[in-house]
Amino acid sequence: MKKEFVVIGLGRFGGSIVRSLAEQDMEVMAIDKDEDKVNEFSTIATHAVVADTTDESVLKSLGIRNFDHVIVAIGDDIQSSILTTLMLKEVGAPNITVKAQNDYHEKVLIKIGANQVVHPERDMGRRIANNIISNNVLDYLELSDEHSIVELVANGHLDGNTLIDLDIRAKYGINIVAIKRGQEIFVSPQADEEIKEGDILIVIGADTDINRFEKKALL
Template sequence: MSKEFVVIGLGRFGGSIVKELAEQGMEVMAIDKDHDKVNEYSSIASHAVAADSTDESVLKSLGIRNFDHVIVAIGDDIQSSILTTLMLKEIGVENVTVKAQNDYHEKVLKKIGANSVVHPERDMGKRIAHNIVSNNVLDYLELSDEHSIVEIVANHQLDGNSILKLDIRAKYGLNIVAIKRDREIIVSPQAEETIQQGDILIVIGADNDINRFEKKML
């Protein structure tokens, strides 16, 4: 059973979400004040509407309360982002995810009831920085302010060593939660598992510990 989504704000971030959800077969209503942007997504989204999301009566008339999840992807207009989020929670929308411009914006969004707050530019910047600094890091996902999960390509230094021998948990405080090897995925690998050069290690831990391990791999 497909879920129904609303995406408010059709900039690069919001537009990419609309496209991805539509490709996954989800029902998506796309909303923006800009008629040109709405026209651009009219053939992609299930419904595309030109509307002012800070107007409570407009939100109610669109039946947004009945959707499973609303994503507020408004760009630089922090005031509109906050007002829209406030209106959505007041009319009873259960799940609201909002794009934040900065930490102050995030604090306000959380205080008025946003269920989830994302920082796409900041998070992507961290991913790119990690990828640039270390050739071994394929992907980087922040779990909290101090913990992340990363995909690290095992190099020659790790080749032929078992997880037990490397003792990454004791030395670095990190856990290898899975190993990707060609088309195989080894979930919760045993201590006796031998790492091969080219394996993709999915590692979780504190950012400081991940950084220490990355430097050791250089």
């Protein structure tokens, strides 16, 4: 049987989840307070609904307790995230995964009954490393509204420089979590690792910082 999912919050993170589940032919209800975002996913999700998920009666009317899994992907509104999670527990949602903004947010979510709490910006570095090890390399992965993992090709400007020489973390606020060179994979590369032209750099960080690195170091 197909699993049935609810995704609450249709920003870049939640939207990516909806698209991925739909591509795998899963039943997905997409929910957001923003009508424009809901309209964007009306042809992607099985159902797309404009709703205030902090209202218990609304969740009951949508039959949320009958779905297999609810993902709360609300962006920066921590209060709505917490209230939504609390209401989901009240209506009997069986499995709740919630995106946390910080450690304090996570503690509150766990105390009120979230089954799983995810920190996309923190956790995806580990996941991408595991994916690379299994030769499942990503070109681009949205982690949140402001953070991503991007696959970048090193050009001649970087050739021969070590990670120490480039000091990328200090200068740009981003991290190189892996380097792919031909069939070789360097996960969590050492600071003295020398970059070669044509290397594929797996970079994680804020979109603005990654763009700044691309413009200054790769042009």
